[in-house]
Amino acid sequence: MIPVFLLLWIGSAVLLVREKRAVRLIIILGVYSLISAVCFFLLAAPDIAMAEVVVSAFSTILFIVCFEKYYSNVAPDRKPRRKARAGSRLIPLAFTVILAAAVILLIPEQAPPTYLKDLYMSRFSGEIGGENAVTAIYLGYRMYDTLFEALMLLVSIVAVVHLSHHDDEAVSVETPSGVSDSNIVGVTIRVLCPVLLLLSVYLVANGHISPGGGFHGGVVAAAFFVCRYMIYGITDMRINNVLVMEKIVYLVIVVFSVYFIILGAHSYLPIPKGIFLTVMNLLLGIKVACGFFIVFYRFIAFERR
Amino acid sequence: MAIAQIVEISSIIVFFIGFYGLITSRNIIKSIASITIMEMAVIVFFLGLGFLDGMNPPIGAAVENAADPLPQALVLTAIIIGVTVTAVNLTMLISLTRQIKSTDWDNVKNTSSE
Numbered sequence: 001m002i003p004v005f006l007l008l009w010i011g012s013a014v015l016l017v018r019e020k021r022a023v024r025l026i027i028i029l030g031v032y033s034l035i036s037a038v039c040f041f042l043l044a045a046p047d048i049a050m051a052e053v054v055v056s057a058f059s060t061i062l063f064i065v066c067f068e069k070y071y072s073n074v075a076p077d078r079k080p081r082r083k084a085r086a087g088s089r090l091i092p093l094a095f096t097v098i099l100a101a102a103v104i105l106l107i108p109e110q111a112p113p114t115y116l117k118d119l120y121m122s123r124f125s126g127e128i129g130g131e132n133a134v135t136a137i138y139l140g141y142r143m144y145d146t147l148f149e150a151l152m153l154l155v156s157i158v159a160v161v162h163l164s165h166h167d168d169e170a171v172s173v174e175t176p177s178g179v180s181d182s183n184i185v186g187v188t189i190r191v192l193c194p195v196l197l198l199l200s201v202y203l204v205a206n207g208h209i210s211p212g213g214g215f216h217g218g219v220v221a222a223a224f225f226v227c228r229y230m231i232y233g234i235t236d237m238r239i240n241n242v243l244v245m246e247k248i249v250y251l252v253i254v255v256f257s258v259y260f261i262i263l264g265a266h267s268y269l270p271i272p273k274g275i276f277l278t279v280m281n282l283l284l285g286i287k288v289a290c291g292f293f294i295v296f297y298r299f300i301a302f303e304r305r
Numbered sequence: 306m307a308i309a310q311i312v313e314i315s316s317i318i319v320f321f322i323g324f325y326g327l328i329t330s331r332n333i334i335k336s337i338a339s340i341t342i343m344e345m346a347v348i349v350f351f352l353g354l355g356f357l358d359g360m361n362p363p364i365g366a367a368v369e370n371a372a373d374p375l376p377q378a379l380v381l382t383a384i385i386i387g388v389t390v391t392a393v394n395l396t397m398l399i400s401l402t403r404q405i406k407s408t409d410w411d412n413v414k415n416t417s418s419e
Contacts, residue, residue: 002308002311002312003311006311006312006315007315009315009319009349010315010318010319010322013319013322013323013342014322016326016335016338016339016342017322017323017325017326017330017335017339017342019335020332022332022334022335022408025332025334025335025338026334026338029338029341032341032342032345033341033345036345036348036349039349040348040349040352043312043349043352043353043356043372044356044360044361044362044363044371044372045352045362045372045377046362046364047362047377047381048348048352048377048380048381048384051381051384051385052345052384055384055385055387055388056388058388059341059388059391059392062388062391062392062395063334063338063391063395066334066395066398066399067334069399069402089329092325092328092329093325095328096321096324096325096328097321099321099324100317100318100320100321103317103321104314104317104318107310107313107314107317111309111354111355112354112355114355114373116375117355117371117373117374117375120374120375121363121368121371121374124366125366131364131365131366132363132364133363133364133371133374134363134364134374134377134378134381136374137374137375137378138378138381138382142378142379145378145379145382146382149382149385149386152386152389153385153386153389156386156389156390156392156393157389159393159396160389160392160393160396163393163396163397163400164396164399164400209364210364211362211364213381215381215382215384215385219385288385291389295389295392298396299392299395299396299399
């Protein structure tokens with residue numbers, strides 16, 4: 001089963017690299033991400049597969065918005081392409097093949113050590129709590145990683161906001177996007193909206209005992225707000241409040257995790273261990289949802305300038 | 306051949322397919338997509354390390370023959386970072402197309418030399 005999907009995966013990557021037209025490129029990228037998610041699932045990583053599915057849907061939306069702008073900006077009469085010389089494709093190909101062969105030859109023969117895996121698997125339930133070893137690691141044993149990841153998210157959102165400067169006033173009086181003109185899409189989105197919110201609450205609340213967690217729930221919640229935007233427009237949302245809220249939530253995450261994990265309050269306070277994981281997942285979910293919604297909003301606002 | 310080796314070799318192949326797309330493409334959107342390909346390949350490589358056929362997901366305190374949860378916890382954050390990297394790239398592309406009215410790397414070169 002795994003080799004079949006790996007072959008499909010390689011094939012979709014080759015298709016993607018050979019594709020010339022931007023529309024097909026975006027669709028093949030979505031297919032490639034979906035096959036990657038199936039591979040993750042077959043490699044016994046349902047957490048990663050779920051994250052990949054929700055995230056690839058989001059990045060496909062970003063690509064489509066970007067594509068729309070690409071065609072609204074680029075002049076239709078493009079100059080004819082230069083004729084490619086014979087060596088211009090062959091030299092990079094040979095270079096890549098040699099590099100790949102060298103790296104494949106460098107793969108170590110023996111399997112990596114399983115010392116940490118055995119340690120974590122035997123102790124995570126008693127020390128951190130919950131049933132999901134992945135959540136226990138990224139919220140307990142490797143809290144620093146998660147803190148700096150959240151910081152990276154914050155920084156990249158600052159970068160997106162900085163690079164896409166626009167006039168706030170001009171956007172806030174815009175009408176909703178043209179999607180709600182279509183009856184089918186409007187009704188479907190209205191039906192889907194509560195389901196998305198329920199799914200995100202489920203993912204966050206059950207993150208410590210089943211696949212899921214704050215990251216997944218946060219992206220699904222951002223999808224809920226995207227749907228809400230498609231129905232009602234952005235007239236009733238104050239984006240600056242979301243920006244401030246994201247930073248405050250990050251501060252709360254830092255304080256909370258320093259108090260519990262690094263100062264060790266987790267081991268002597270008489271609260272159930274699942275509560276800590278759920279609260280952390282909730283905070284991370286709020287932060288990720290704010291971040292992704294800001295990214296989407298900036299893309300849309302950028303589009304309608 | 307063990308399943309771990311198959312996964313590792315195919316992920317390296319996909320990584321270099323993405324690398325080839327990155328160094329040869331003229332279209333900037335395709336370059337950004339190639340970066341996504343390379344990210345996925347690295348993630349599959351991490352998950353394939355030490356994987357044996359018939360392993361179970363690391364969920365449940367008493368699960369037998371579980372997959373390694375440490376690389377999974379590490380790449381979970383990498384996925385979220387990956388999509389924000391894509392978002393920053395696309396934002397830069399949009400600002401660029403406003404100036405040069407094209408998504409071709411050649412035109413970028415021409416503009417910067419003027």
